[in-house]
Each structure stands twice: as structure tokens, then as C-alpha cells.
Amino acid sequence: MQLSRDLKSNSEFYSAVYDSSSAVWSQYDSQERTKITKYIEELQLFGVNQYNPLLLSVLDDKPQLMLNVARLVWAIAFRFNIIQSGSTGNVERAVADAAMFVRSNPNCNAREIFQKLESLYPSDEIFEESFKIKSISKSAVARYILKEINDKLMEGSAQEVRSDTNQISLEHVLPKKFDPKDWSEFSEEEEVDVADYVNRLGNMTLLTSGVNRRAANNSFAEKLTTYLEEGTDALLISEYIFGQSDWKSSNVEQNQAKLARVAKRVWRVDYQR
DSSP states (O other): OHHHHHHHHHHHHHHHTTOTTOGGGGGSOHHHHHHHHHHHHHHHHHTOOTTHHHHHHHHHHOGGGHHHHHHHHHHHIIIIIIISOOOHHHHHHHHHHHHHHHHHOTTOOHHHHHHHHGGGSOOHHHHHHHHHTOBOOOHHHHHHHHHHHHHHHTTTSSOOOOSOTTTEEEEESSOSSOOTTTTTTSOSSTTOOGGGGTTBGGGEEEEEHHHHHHHTTOOHHHHHHHHGGGGGGOOGGGHHHHTOSSOOHHHHHHHHHHHHHHHHHHSOOTTOO
């Protein structure tokens, strides 16, 4: 009977780490619950579940640490899994150790848990260098990354990116389907494959949906005229792009380097030595 009760309890926790609307999260006050469920939703967006044994251990044994642990897992998963494309085997080993540490140390804290996972956390320098060259093919993930960076840029202001994808769309400056004649000047080096830049984060921004549709697959000169229709709706993340007279591979790299510098301030853990 005790085993049955434990299985029932843990099945509810197991379900909760996949479901931000689970009743399990009602044990937290509204402010904590909002933050925790945001991290849970974003871990689902990342498509990672290797960290779940740790989350389950915390829910079961140390629920008061859930917010801090969910945040550090979120930051590690983004840096290691999304940007570094690190080995899942390394994650599973480190997470198993951390989960057992939680269960065997009743007085542990979030900093000590992070130390068990520190090998998965790329330094700011490594993360920034990896981010500078990262391509993201999944539109939902790319849109999420740009939204988080833009919100960081606009921190403290009243304006933030609306979550409704019917209003705000992901824009590829160099289009996914581009006419080579319109983009013949894009590559500044003969060995560069123009198509390799389409899904680079530095080649993307967020636009209101109407402007995005009008920009379509046009040349950069035509797109720029359309972009400027954003007016007061323009987001800070678009500032560099809107200020260019043309769009080449070097512009993608410069823009992505700017994004990388902000990204390391968004997805970070402050427990590291």
C-alpha cells in the first residue's frame, strides 16, 4: 500500500513537469507559480526531458527549492542543449548524481545542487562564442530566443513582445526562399554558402504580422522600406537591421554578436565560481 501511495504521488509530480497547468503547482503562491510554470513551459519548448529526475526529486523532497532549481535547469538546458548541442549522455549522468544528492541531503540548497551540474554549464565566454554562430531551424524556438533577448533589452520599459503569434511574426531578413539575383551581393567571400545564413539568429528579427507578410521574399532594399512601416511598434531587437543600407554575411555576423552579448545576461546562473 505504501508503494502504491508513493507511485500515485510521484505520478502526479511526473505529470506536472510536463504540464504547466497541473494542480501540483498550486502549492506555490501566484508569483512563484508564474515563474516556475514559465520555466516548465520553456523546457518543453526546448524538447529536453533529461533534467526531469532532478525536478522530480526536488518536488518530492525539497519543494521549497523548486523555483531556484527550475531556473538553474532552464539556464543550463538552454546553454548546453540548445546552443552547445551537448551530449545527452553527459546530462543524464550529472542529473542522476544531482537527483540522488537531493534525496540524500535534507539540508542542501540550490547552490550545492548547481555544483553537481556545473560541468554542463558553459562559461559566458564559451556560450557567447557558440551563440555567435548558432543556427536555429525551429521557428518557435528562434522566436522565443529573440523575444527573450528583446525583453531584456527593453527591461524596465512598458513595452515587451506580445506572445500572440498572430500579431508578432518571425522574420528572416535573407528569406528562406530567396531569389539569387536579389541577393547576389550577400556573400563577401566566395566560399560562403548563402543558404547557410538563412537560419542564423543574426538573420532574424520579430515584426508585426502585417509588415512581415508584406516583406515576404523581397530584396533587402524592398524589405527595408517595408520594415520602416513598423514605426513606434519597432522592437529594439530590430534596431541594427533597420539601420543598415544593405544586408550581407558580415551584417548577420555583427548582429548575431550583439545578440550573443545580451543572451549571456538572459540565460545565466549566478552560482558559478
